[in-house]
Amino acid sequence: MAPRLDDKTVANLVAEATAAPSMHNAQPWRFRFLSGERLVLLYADPERAMPHSDPDNRALHIGCGAALFNLRVAAVHAGLVPETRLLPEPQEPLLLAAVHLTDPARRPHDADLRRLHPAIRQRHTSRHPFADKDVPEDMRGTLQDCAAREGAELLFPGAWHAETVLDLVRDAESRDVMAPGVNEDLVRWTRLGPEADTAVDGVPEYAFGPRKRDGKAPVRDFAGRRPVADRGTTTFEHTPHLALLSTPGDSPADWLRAGQALERVLLEATLADLATSLTSHALEERELRLLARDPGSGTGQVQMVLRLGYGPRGPATPRRPVADVLDVV
Structure with a gap:
């Protein structure tokens, strides 16, 4: 025993x-x-x-x-x-x-x-600009293998497909501005001012990154119209390196497999000194997820858009105490 x-x-x-x-x-x-x-x-x-x-x-x-x-x-x-x-x-x-x-x-x-294992604590979402430098082909293959080992697929879209995905992100941003109540979740889970220093969850203002003055990187602005001190603006990539994580189906089991595949990809990328960020902005409605699929194969369900590159890693974000999330019986 x-x-x-x-x-x-x-x-x-x-x-x-x-x-x-x-x-x-x-x-x-x-x-x-x-x-x-x-x-x-x-x-x-x-x-x-x-x-x-x-x-x-x-x-x-x-x-x-x-x-x-x-x-x-x-x-x-x-x-x-x-x-x-x-x-x-x-x-x-x-x-x-x-x-x-x-x-x-x-x-x-x-x-x-x-x-x-070492990448678990090193991995942080980066909402900063990345360098104009390609991710090597062999590294892309390694990341694709990571996704496959968890039952998912990682696709690096071509220029036309990537532009389609970026258009979907921009459409989602416009929808957020027009639709009443759609930002309630974001407001609930962002932490501004003194609250950012004591929070145990949510996205604190120090992790927002700079405002995007120019560029096409899909980086959600967590501040919206709310002021954030000392944030600044800057230019992001005009040709961001995107990857689409997909699963064969769209059930709860597929979503759990997608999460495992996503984290395996992120940890592997972290070990390779790649900075990463995520966006599901254009995938929050099933109809938009279908539009994000590979226009060639047209199969699978896109579950996450990853942005990869070389640049600063983001700061660590707060975590709830283990005592708040674990029961031992």
């Missing part, structure tokens, strides 16, 4: 899981550890859902999938073998995954997961 896992080890695993990205850094997850079974249960936290910008909870599932991948990496680093099941109890829709932390004697470690 495998020895009991101590509470400190489990807390460390969950702390690293929660370093994952999530929409507006809402951190829409909860964890429960069943100590007798060495089982970590991952739940969605509906109080952190976004009814206006994520009405079907697609982005919520993607964020939880990213946290699940970090948990797997952290477990391997701790000398454990994570055996994962998605959506293990159909009658409990908030229960998204179960991870059995088994004895490594049962099967070998995944060395590739262990290798990614």
